[in-house]
Amino acid sequence: MNEPLLNVENLSVEFSTRAGSHAAVSDVSFTLCAGETLGVVGESGSGKSLTMLSLLQLLPNRAAAHATRAQLGERNLLQLTRTELDAVRGREIAIVFQDPLTALNPVLSIGRQITEVLRHHFRLDPARSRLRAIELLARVGIADPALRMTQYPHEFSGGMRQRVTIAMALAGDPKILIADEPTTALDVTVQAQIVSLVAGLLEQTGMAAIWVTHDLALLARIADRVMVMFAGRVMETATCEDLFARPEHPYTQALLANLRQAEGATTAVTADAAARGCPFAPRCPAVANICRSTAPALSRAAHGGQIACWAGRE
Numbered sequence: 001m002n003e004p005l006l007n008v009e010n011l012s013v014e015f016s017t018r019a020g021s022h023a024a025v026s027d028v029s030f031t032l033c034a035g036e037t038l039g040v041v042g043e044s045g046s047g048k049s050l051t052m053l054s055l056l057q058l059l060p061n062r063a064a065a066h067a068t069r070a071q072l073g074e075r076n077l078l079q080l081t082r083t084e085l086d087a088v089r090g091r092e093i094a095i096v097f098q099d100p101l102t103a104l105n106p107v108l109s110i111g112r113q114i115t116e117v118l119r120h121h122f123r124l125d126p127a128r129s130r131l132r133a134i135e136l137l138a139r140v141g142i143a144d145p146a147l148r149m150t151q152y153p154h155e156f157s158g159g160m161r162q163r164v165t166i167a168m169a170l171a172g173d174p175k176i177l178i179a180d181e182p183t184t185a186l187d188v189t190v191q192a193q194i195v196s197l198v199a200g201l202l203e204q205t206g207m208a209a210i211w212v213t214h215d216l217a218l219l220a221r222i223a224d225r226v227m228v229m230f231a232g233r234v235m236e237t238a239t240c241e242d243l244f245a246r247p248e249h250p251y252t253q254a255l256l257a258n259l260r261q262a263e264g265a266t267t268a269v270t271a272d273a274a275a276r277g278c279p280f281a282p283r284c285p286a287v288a289n290i291c292r293s294t295a296p297a298l299s300r301a302a303h304g305g306q307i308a309c310w311a312g313r314e
Contacts, residue, residue: 004031004071005175005208006055011067013050013059013232024063025050025232029298032176037202037209039223039240041216041255047232048212052178054078056089072176091121094169095178096198099185100161104153110137110164111149117171136167141197159190166198170205177202177209183218195222216259220244225305228252231279234298238305248307251280278310286311 013025025047032038040048054065055077070077072092080088097103105113114133118124124132130149137145140163153161162182169177179198183191199222202209211222219226219240226243228236228251236249247253278284281291290310301307 002033004033005073006030006032007069007071008055009067009069011051011054011065011070013047013054013063013065016062016064023232025054025065027297028229028232028234030227030234030237032208032210034175034208035206036224037211037222039219039226040210040212040229041214041219041226042229043214045231046229048229049180050232051229052095052180052210052212056093056095057085086120090117090169090172090174092172092174093176093178094172094174095180096162096165096169096182098181100158100165100182101153101185103165104161106153109150109152110156114149114164114168114171117168121172133167133171136170137164139170139201140164140167141193142167157190158186159193162186162190162194163197166194166201170201175208177207179209179211181213183213198222216255228255233279233295234306234308235280236301236305236307236309237298238301238303242303242305246303248301248303249280249309250284250286250311254283278308 008031009029011025011028012023014021014023028047028051030038040051042048050059050063053059055070057078057080059065065078067078072088075084077088104110111130111133114136115126115129118129118132133149134145137148142148142160142163153164156164182198183194186194195218198209201207211219213219223240225237225239227234228243228249230251235251236243236247238247243252244256247256277293277295278291279295281287284291288310296308296310298306298308
């Protein structure tokens with residue numbers, strides 16, 4: 001395995017409230033290597049997006065992240081100054097958000113928004129930045145890109161707006177692309193187009209990617225490895241092939257069982273916020289006494305990945 005581009009160990013995110021601090025993400029660890037696509041899957045509220053936003057210090061108010069390690073090369077992402085962060089955001093790690101309408105500035109033209117990225121990171125003059133922006137729009141499948149440069153977000157469809165945000169993410173020529181549920185707000189046909197577009201761009205550029213989603217079926221198409229999260233914790237990690245062929249954690253098995261139902265996912269599995277041990281214990285068919293009192297750490301799984309489960313341990 002190549003040296004990881006990104007190495008995260010024991011990342012936690014806590015919110016400060018009047019009642020005290022509340023852990024939304026606990027002890028998340030993962031790596032990402034060059035050219036690899038890591039899929040992060042879990043239900044709404046499982047901490048997927050918070051985990052990724054924390055790496056770029058984009059957390060909401062009253063939230064704070066800490067980790068044993070959050071290394072991008074030799075730098076600790078959680079200790080960067082604002083100036084250092086400006087050099088990382090968009091240039092080394094770019095993000096495509098779920099809702100392109102809110103990700104784009106409604107009062108600035110599409111061309112202005114893309115050229116600002118280019119001028120900030122590469123100090124290009126206006127003429128060169130305009131030409132590069134037109135190239136980027138064409139690359140993501142925007143027809144008549146020179147004309148589209150002069151238009152505003154409200155003049156684009158949802159799928160076209162998402163293509164624009166992808167073009168903006170590519171503008172900095174990043175090493176890592178974080179796709180934070182970028183197809184959720186789109187209809188099924190457009191979703192497939194965006195997934196195919198991103199997959200093709202990753203292959204062409206060699207970028208590493210983290211694809212955050214609640215859709216396991218989507219990851220089967222694009223991911224090399226998968227990290228399954230529930231209630232702010234990592235339940236299981238494995239190669240995509242191994243996860244689908246022989247899932248080990250009961251939560252992963254439940255997700256796949258729902259995926260395979262003819263009518264789709266109908267069995268809800270939600271976290272028990274008061275659980276002292278494994279957060280999935282109240283719903284787990286294999287629960288034991290220790291599961292209710294002590295949360296298991298990640299350990300090596302039979303499929304070669306990792307699993308946070310007491311089942312099978314001595």
